[in-house]
Amino acid sequence: MKRILLATAASAVMAAAGATGAVAEPVNIGIILGFTGPLESITPAMANSAEVAMKEASDSGKLPNGITLTPVRADSTCIDSAAATTAAQQLVSSQNVAAIVGADCSGVTVAIANNVAIPAGVVMVSPSATSPALTTIEDNGFFFRTAPSDARQGEVLATLVKEQGIEEVAVTFTNNDYGKGLADSFTQAFQAAGGKVLISAAHEDGKADYSAEVAALQASGAKTLMVFGYVDQGGVGIVQASLDSGAFESFFFADGMYGQSLIDKIGDEINGKVIGTLPGVSGEAADKFAAYAQANGMDPTGTYVPESYDAGALIALSIAAAGSADRTGIRDRMMDVANAPGEKIYAGELAKGIELAAAGTDIDYVGATGVELVGPGEAAGSYRVFDIVDNAPHTVGYR
Amino acid sequence: MENLLNAFVLLSNFVLVPAIAYGSQLALGALGVTLIYAVLRFSNFAHGDLMALGTTAVILATWGLQAAGIGLGVLPTALLALPVGILAAAVLVLLTDRWVYRFYRRQRSDPVIFVIASVGVMFIYNALTRFVIGTDERRFEDGARFVIRAGDFREMTGLAEGLAIRTSQVITVVVMLVSVAFVFWFLQKTRTGKAMRAYSDNEDLALLSGINPDRVVLITWIIAAALATIAGTLYGLDKSFRPFTYFQLLLPIFAAAIVGGVGQPLGAIVGGFIIAFSEVMVTYAYKGFLGYLLPEAWQPEGLVQMLGTDYKFAVSFIILVVVLLVRPTGIFRGRVI
Numbered sequence: 001m002k003r004i005l006l007a008t009a010a011s012a013v014m015a016a017a018g019a020t021g022a023v024a025e026p027v028n029i030g031i032i033l034g035f036t037g038p039l040e041s042i043t044p045a046m047a048n049s050a051e052v053a054m055k056e057a058s059d060s061g062k063l064p065n066g067i068t069l070t071p072v073r074a075d076s077t078c079i080d081s082a083a084a085t086t087a088a089q090q091l092v093s094s095q096n097v098a099a100i101v102g103a104d105c106s107g108v109t110v111a112i113a114n115n116v117a118i119p120a121g122v123v124m125v126s127p128s129a130t131s132p133a134l135t136t137i138e139d140n141g142f143f144f145r146t147a148p149s150d151a152r153q154g155e156v157l158a159t160l161v162k163e164q165g166i167e168e169v170a171v172t173f174t175n176n177d178y179g180k181g182l183a184d185s186f187t188q189a190f191q192a193a194g195g196k197v198l199i200s201a202a203h204e205d206g207k208a209d210y211s212a213e214v215a216a217l218q219a220s221g222a223k224t225l226m227v228f229g230y231v232d233q234g235g236v237g238i239v240q241a242s243l244d245s246g247a248f249e250s251f252f253f254a255d256g257m258y259g260q261s262l263i264d265k266i267g268d269e270i271n272g273k274v275i276g277t278l279p280g281v282s283g284e285a286a287d288k289f290a291a292y293a294q295a296n297g298m299d300p301t302g303t304y305v306p307e308s309y310d311a312g313a314l315i316a317l318s319i320a321a322a323g324s325a326d327r328t329g330i331r332d333r334m335m336d337v338a339n340a341p342g343e344k345i346y347a348g349e350l351a352k353g354i355e356l357a358a359a360g361t362d363i364d365y366v367g368a369t370g371v372e373l374v375g376p377g378e379a380a381g382s383y384r385v386f387d388i389v390d391n392a393p394h395t396v397g398y399r
Numbered sequence: 400m401e402n403l404l405n406a407f408v409l410l411s412n413f414v415l416v417p418a419i420a421y422g423s424q425l426a427l428g429a430l431g432v433t434l435i436y437a438v439l440r441f442s443n444f445a446h447g448d449l450m451a452l453g454t455t456a457v458i459l460a461t462w463g464l465q466a467a468g469i470g471l472g473v474l475p476t477a478l479l480a481l482p483v484g485i486l487a488a489a490v491l492v493l494l495t496d497r498w499v500y501r502f503y504r505r506q507r508s509d510p511v512i513f514v515i516a517s518v519g520v521m522f523i524y525n526a527l528t529r530f531v532i533g534t535d536e537r538r539f540e541d542g543a544r545f546v547i548r549a550g551d552f553r554e555m556t557g558l559a560e561g562l563a564i565r566t567s568q569v570i571t572v573v574v575m576l577v578s579v580a581f582v583f584w585f586l587q588k589t590r591t592g593k594a595m596r597a598y599s600d601n602e603d604l605a606l607l608s609g610i611n612p613d614r615v616v617l618i619t620w621i622i623a624a625a626l627a628t629i630a631g632t633l634y635g636l637d638k639s640f641r642p643f644t645y646f647q648l649l650l651p652i653f654a655a656a657i658v659g660g661v662g663q664p665l666g667a668i669v670g671g672f673i674i675a676f677s678e679v680m681v682t683y684a685y686k687g688f689l690g691y692l693l694p695e696a697w698q699p700e701g702l703v704q705m706l707g708t709d710y711k712f713a714v715s716f717i718i719l720v721v722v723l724l725v726r727p728t729g730i731f732r733g734r735v736i
Contacts, residue, residue, distance in 0.1 A: 199702065204709060208634070208644035209421075212682050212708040215413035219684035219702055237639070245412055246549020246561040265538070 026070045027325040029054055029315060030091035032102035032112065034078030038205060038230040039104055041261055045299060046127060046308040047073055050101045052296050053312030053350065057320075060351035064323045064358055069316060076103040079176070079205075081111035088116040098325040099123040099318075101311045104304075106131030106177040113143050123330045125314055127307035130255070130279075131181040135376060141331050146307040146314070146371060147279055148381025150178070150254075154185025156277055156383045156399045157226070157252055158193055164275070168196045170222035170248075172213065172238055174229040174256070175202040182228040182254050198222045205233035210241040218247035226252045231259035236266070243269050255279060258303050263391050270388055275396070278303060280384030281370045282398040285346060289368035292348035301395075306347075306368030307379075313350055313367055314338055320357040333357075338373045340364045401558065406691035408560040412549065418679040419672075420568040420637055423575035426671030427630035428648065429655035430582065430664055431623040436734070437599040437662035438619040439500070441513030444649065446627055448524035449488060451645035453628030454635045455532045457484030461539045473543040473566065477632055478574075484632060488624035495520055496620055504616075521646075528642045537640045542566060567637040578629055579668060582622065586664065591618055599662065647712070651678070654715040658722050660733025669730060674715050682708045 031050055033043040051071045058068040072095045074087040084103060091097045100122055103109040109129035117124045118139055126134075126145040135149050161169060171187065173179030179202065187197045199220035203213050217225060217238075225248040229235025235257045242248045243266065253276030263270055280286070286300075289309065293300035300306065315330060317337040322329030336342075337353075342362035345353035356363050365371055372380045385396045428450060435443045443449075460480035470476045499516055546569055549561030586592040591614070598605040598615045606612060631645060638644075655674045659666025684704035693699075706714065722729060 201707075202709075206641065206643075208641055209638040211413070211417045212679060212711060215417075215679075216682070216684040216702065216704055216708055218413065219686045219688070219704070221687060221690070244545075244565060245563050246553075247413075 025065055025067050027067050027319070028072050028091075028095045028097045029069050029312070030074060030088070030095065030097035030100040030102070031071050032074040032076045032084070032088055032091060032100055033104045034108070035073070035075045037076075037078035037080075037105075038233045039078045041232055041259060042303045043104060045302040046104070046304050047071075049293075049298055049302075049305045049308040050127070050312035052298065053309045054316060056348070056350045057313070057316030057354060060354055062351060062354045062358060063316070063320055067319060067325055069319075071101075071312075072097060076105065076108045076112070078105040078108060081108050084108035085111050085115045088112040092116055092120045092122055097122065098327060099125065099315045099330050101125055101127065101308065101315065104128045106134060106181065110134060110137065110177065113137060113139060118142050121327050121331075123315070123318075123327065123334065125311040125334075127311045128304040131177040132185060133177055133181060135378060139376065141377070144314070144334055144373065144377040146310040146367075146369060146379050147304065148379045150182040151185040152381045153254060153277055153279075153383060154182055154187075155189040156385075157186050157254065158189035158195065159399070160275060160277070160385065161190065161224070161226075161252060162193050162195060164250075166195070166224050166250075168198055168222045169224045169226050169252075170217045170220050171197055171200040171226045172203050172217055172229065173200070174234055175204055178256065179228045183226075186226060186228070203229065203234045203238055205230060207234065207237065210234065210237040211245065214238060214241040214245060214247050218242075218245070223248060224250045224252065226254075227257055228254045230256045231262045236262045239270070240266055243273075249273065250275075252276065255303065258386065258393065260392070263388060263393070268391065271391065272387070272389060274388045276386050276388075276393075277383045277399070278386070279307065279369065279379075279381060280395075280398065281306075281368075281382045282384075283370070285366050285368060285370045289347040293368075295348075300368075309347060310365075310367040310369055310371050313347075313353075314365060314371070316350060317345070317353050317357050317363065317365055320354040321363075323358070335373055335377065337363055338365050338371050340372075402691040404556075405558050405560045406688050408552075408556075408558055408562050409688055409691065412560065412562045414679050414683050416562075416564060416568060418676045420571045421679065422672035422675030423571045424630050424634045424637065424671075425648075425651055425655045425675050426668045427575055427578060427626050427633070428652040429659065429667035429671045430579065431626035431630070432652055432656045433659070433662055433664060433667040433733075434582075434619055434626070435623050436656070437664075438595055438615060439504075439513070441510045441517065442653070443623075444514065444517045445495075445521040445524055446623075446652065447645045447647075447649035448521050448528060449492065449624065449627045450631030450634070450648070451528045451642050452491060452524050452531075453484045453488035453624065454631035454640060454645070455484075455528050455642075456487035457481055457628065457632045458532065458537055458539045458635070458640065460484060465541065471542060474570070475540055475542045475567070475636055477539055477636055478570070481629065481632060484628045485625045488628045489621045491524075492620045492624045493617065496616065525642070525646065532642070534642055537635075539640065540567060540636050565637070567633070571633045571637055574629060574633060578626065582626070582664065585622075591615075595619060650712055650719075651675075651715040654719040654722075657719060657733075658729055660729030660731035663729070663731040663733040666729055666731035666733055674718060677718055678711050678714045681705050681714050682711055 054069040076084040106129045130150040132151040173183040255278035258278045290300040318330040318333040321333035342364035347368045383399045386393045460483035461477045546564045549563040553561045594610045655670035659670030684702040
């Protein structure tokens with residue numbers, strides 16, 4: 001009896017506090033990324049970046065009703081759809097999240113979107129799922145991504161290869177939605193440009209030895225290898241085995257292969273043999289984010305770090321525009337805050353953006369990556385081209 | 400002539416050299432399995448994970464040596480750490496024998512009970528490895544990586560194709576030859592080796608002749624642990640160390656032991672190379688090779704690949720099934736499992 005009285009009293013106090021807005025109302029935002037699995041070396045920085053954006057929004061104190069955003073992390077594993085779905089389910093039902101940043105890999109993202117987020121009506125903003133398949137899922141408008149579709153990356157890579165005067169290539173891809181989608185879009189674009197793909201073969205991640213795969217790729221007669229894999233997995237094994245046996249002279253990497261760990265593992269031999277792409281922008285947006293990231297102890301060039309910041313920021317701005325942390329409200333305002341027209345908002349200016357959005361003024365979130373959501377809510381895409389010199393990746397230009 | 404040379408170099412680079420190294424690793428693993436079968440009369444499914452655990456000890460010792468600045472120059476430090484790994488693996492199997500297998504031996508249990516017990520032991524080793532070193536890939540190779548690089552070979556010979564031979568591949572073959580020679584010498588020439596063979600041949604008769612069975616079992620486990628650690632370390636040096644790949648190695652190792660004839664040491668060696676060459680040759684694409692040999696008009700259009708590389712393990716499985724159907728005793732007339 002005593003306990004019930006106490007509980008009633010406590011809830012009465014809380015209700016009163018909520019009504020007056022004197023106490024900040026915490027709203028959970030899920031961050032579901034592969035903290036274990038093939039992307040484990042880049043996901044901590046991504047999650048941190050999204051959390052920095054949420055903290056910036058909360059600290060501004062300008063979110064409606066004194067809302068503060070509390071990030072809740074969950075593990076997508078990147079490869080295990082069942083585990084990812086369970087983790088997402090837990091976020092949606094027990095943590096009652098208002099929106100989700102994630103997931104990271106395309107396969108688990110599709111699984112979470114179809115099984116959890118779309119049925120429950122929770123907005124997902126993926127910073128890194130790039131499979132073309134996500135463009136066409138039936139999402140009721142709940143799925144967004146701040147990373148562009150691979151269909152675009154395939155085209156950019158095809159142009160780069162042609163510009164090097166290379167007419168014949170071999171393609172190897174990690175055997176999942178990401179790898180397959182990228183391989184297909186590249187092959188299509190490259191053949192349309194008059195190039196020849198002599199072999200396009202999948203590789204399984206997690207093997208001890210890739211010499212047999214490389215032998216088959218080499219037998220095609222191509223001198224250049226396109227690697228659409230992961231930096232901590234089969235991708236690095238393929239590159240190592242290729243260099244060991246002298247099978248290929250030059251490589252083109254997609255975004256999954258960007259990372260210092262590959263260079264550390266392989267050593268000097270990789271220098272000057274690689275051209276790669278990963279999403280990234282130049283200009284005012286990038287400069288502002290670089291300065292902001294450094295001030296907050298982040299690496300602005302980290303893979304999908306800017307996209308993760310944008311994912312967190314977009315959710316905060318949508319909450320401000322919607323006037324509450326209502327799940328459907330967030331969905332309805334996402335495109336408005338992300339796209340022109342309106343006052344441009346860069347990284348580190350969330351306080352200003354939230355104030356304007358909450359006041360009903362139209363804003364155009366530019367953020368870290370020059371966000372412009374097209375089609376069914378995905379980034380239009382700009383790519384950074386890099387090569388590897390002196391044991392480090394160097395930016396060559398932007399596309 | 401130059402075409403012929405190019406074809407040979409190409410085949411050596413992508414088939415012969417890798418298959419010889421892989422075959423050596425399988426042979427050492429199969430030799431351990433076959434010895435246990437000969438003396439203790441059961442198929443030890445824990446052998447793959449024993450390899451992983453032995454290698455784990457070697458890796459830890461290697462890191463210790465590297466931290467202390469002790470190395471072997473161009474050779475990998477892991478060779479120096481091998482005795483530590485062998486010791487750790489030997490202690491482990493002897494404790495396992497004491498706690499698990501001795502009980503069933505005294506009960507005179509059926510071989511199938513031993514096999515199931517070894518599956519349990521396998522899971523424990525499996526978990527132990529992950530506790531000690533984690534599930535990630537570990538690299539412990541140091542020293543010179545190559546004996547000859549593909550690019551250097553091309554410059555030296557002027558051929559279009561290059562041949563790369565890694566230090567780890569040469570070490571694998573040399574260490575395999577030394578270990579196998581030692582095991583054969585031990586089995587044929589020493590008193591203990593002869594006792595082991597006698598015990599394997601007829602247990603009761605051996606006991607009557609005054610052979611101490613506990614001693615035979617002890618020596619067998621120590622040799623098997625040493626072979627497993629050496630095989631595991633060579634595989635880890637040559638390819639890469641991930642705990643679960645050793646579990647996957649179990650299939651080709653057993654296939655090798657059975658193809659050669661279970662319980663026949665020589666058969667294990669031959670079987671190892673048969674499996675390795677089959678796996679590599681069946682999944683290799685011969686387009687480039689045939690391109691050098693055939694006249695212009697006959698050039699193949701496709702890759703000329705019999706099976707995709709994903710089917711590598713299927714090859715050893717098929718060989719295993721065919722051998723069990725056609726000649727269950729294996730090439731060297733071993734026992735029937």
